[in-house]
Amino acid sequence: MEARVYKNFIGGEFVESSTGKTFERRNPADTREVVGVFQDSGADDVHAAVAAAKAAYPAWSQVPAPRRGEILLKAAEIIQSRKDRYSQDLTREMGKPLFEAGGDIVEAIGMAQYAGSEGRRMHGVTTPSELPNKFQMSIRQPIGVVGLITPWNFPMAIASWKMLPAIVCGNTVVIKPGEDASISTYNLVECLVEAGLPPGVVNIVTGYGPGAGQPLVEHPDVPVISFTGSTDTGRLVYELGARQIKRVSLEMGGKNPLIVMPDADLDLVMEGVVWAAFGTTGQRCTATSRLIVHKDVAGPLVERIVARAQSLRVGDGLQAETEMGPLVNEKQMKRVLGYIELGQQEGATMRCGGGRLTEGALANGHFIQPTVFTGVRPSMRIAREEIFGPVLSVIEVGSLDEAIAVANDVAYGLSASIYTRDINAAMRAMLALQAGIVYINAPTIGAEIHLPFGGVKATGNGHREAGPTMMDVFSEWKSVYIDYSGSLQRAQIDL
Ligand code: NAD
Secondary structure (H helix, E strand, C coil): CCCCEECEEECCEEECCCCCCEEEEEECCEEEEEEEEEECCCHHHHHHHHHHHHHHHHHHHHCCHHHHHHHHHHHHHHHHHCHHHHHHHHHHHHCCCHHHHHHHHHHHHHHHHHHHHHCCCCCCEEECCCCCCEEEEEEEECCCEEEEECCCCCCCHHHHHHHHHHHHCCCEEEEECCCCCCHHHHHHHHHHHHCCCCCCCEEECCCCHHHHHHHHHHCCCCCEEEEECCHHHHHHHHHHHHHCCCEEEEECCCCEEEEECCCCCHHHHHHHHHHHHHHHHHCCCCCEEEEEEEHHHHHHHHHHHHHHHHHCCECCCCCCCCCECCCCCHHHHHHHHHHHHHHHHCCCEEEECCCEECCHHHCCCCEECCEEEECCCCCCHHHCCCCCCCEEEEEEECCHHHHHHHHHCCCEECEEEEECCCHHHHHHHHHHCCCCEEEECCCCCCCCCCCCECCEECCECCCCECCCCHHHHHCEEEEEEEECCCCCCCCCCCC
């Protein structure tokens, strides 16, 4: 079957890139299959998309917020009705197994419901005044054209986290999806358009980071940038945005620790670790990549994890029995294999995995074995750098204090977890772990959209997606003072 050619979506029309260039995306489980052909866009395409979004902004920002929300609520139903098809598209484009792809779609449905209902809230604050006959309140207002740059690992969920709150707040949007998984963004936008979103409110420009992402960050008519991706790219986006005093929201890398105390239920830990370290082939920003385990239980726990890791069914995510899919592309596969090599050079013990899988049906995909290293010291690079693959580093410690110190001793701070039945230990860890998200007796993955999502240190810059905080990224506060005393009342003076 001939692969579909996806054109840029600008002002409600599908248009070819002005560069005249396209690029193919191939199925990472079988690279003989082209899943889509996309525009390799440049600055002119971004400028056209921003112009369309700017033109749509005055009318859209005037649509009452509850009406804007209704479109999202309707879109939620449309996405739900196409969940199976969209899951297949998502698995084909980035590799995660179908059951996980379904979770990605469900997250977008949840966000459409959550952001849609926000159209009827959008709460501000009212406070009493220090002065008589004076009323005061703060209200949210839309900002303008919002630029969104997304990665490939949660192609529908992350696009929805950014796009849906942005438009319910009354902004218009230009999105540059991750080049390895753009189809899911088209699927999401297709539902919004069918639900009644006017032309120009959402525009899609595909392409690579420097060619299509950077002109969006640099465009003077785009006052807000929301970016999710690696810390290196995020740092550049932040620098470029700062030159124009833009609001830049960054969600970046992680090196997420899971602490295990001696009183933990080891079978429960094993299940959690295997899911969080090897789910999505380790390509989650919240993946468990460091297992920080008390030495008293390290032996039996590692045995359980290794046994389960070795039995994981690795394969094409479209096959029902598959538990772990391929890595997203060849570059990522080489990078992960490079880290596995490095771990051995650094003196860690490779307890399982370590290699590429090429037998039979796996021959044309980017498959590698789930890999576990023991004897890892906190100073090793495999314990400090984001690998973004199915590689788990096991670090042994002797106390809760040491576990927390090791957990915090990295550049990142997205998600962290502790398994213990001791409420005191759990509470201490909850407060002391340097992370935006903490789990108790659950692994480092599994965020829900109703709570703020994001991280500290090199993971984020203080903004939070999802939860009520999502509205702060995409709206501007305005404080309003109404003096009905008929006389000049000087604040702080005429008390
Ligand atoms: P990436 O940084 O390579 O790319 C992210 C996006 O930025 C892509 O759309 C890319 O085209 C674009 N980009 C690249 N160079 C750019 C430039 N110069 N200007 C503007 N845009 C540019 O990241 P990736 O490989 O797509 O995703 C993996 C990374 O994302 C990992 O580090 C992971 O931890 C992180 N991530 C973080 C979260 C989170 O919420 N914290 C969620 C998912 C992924």
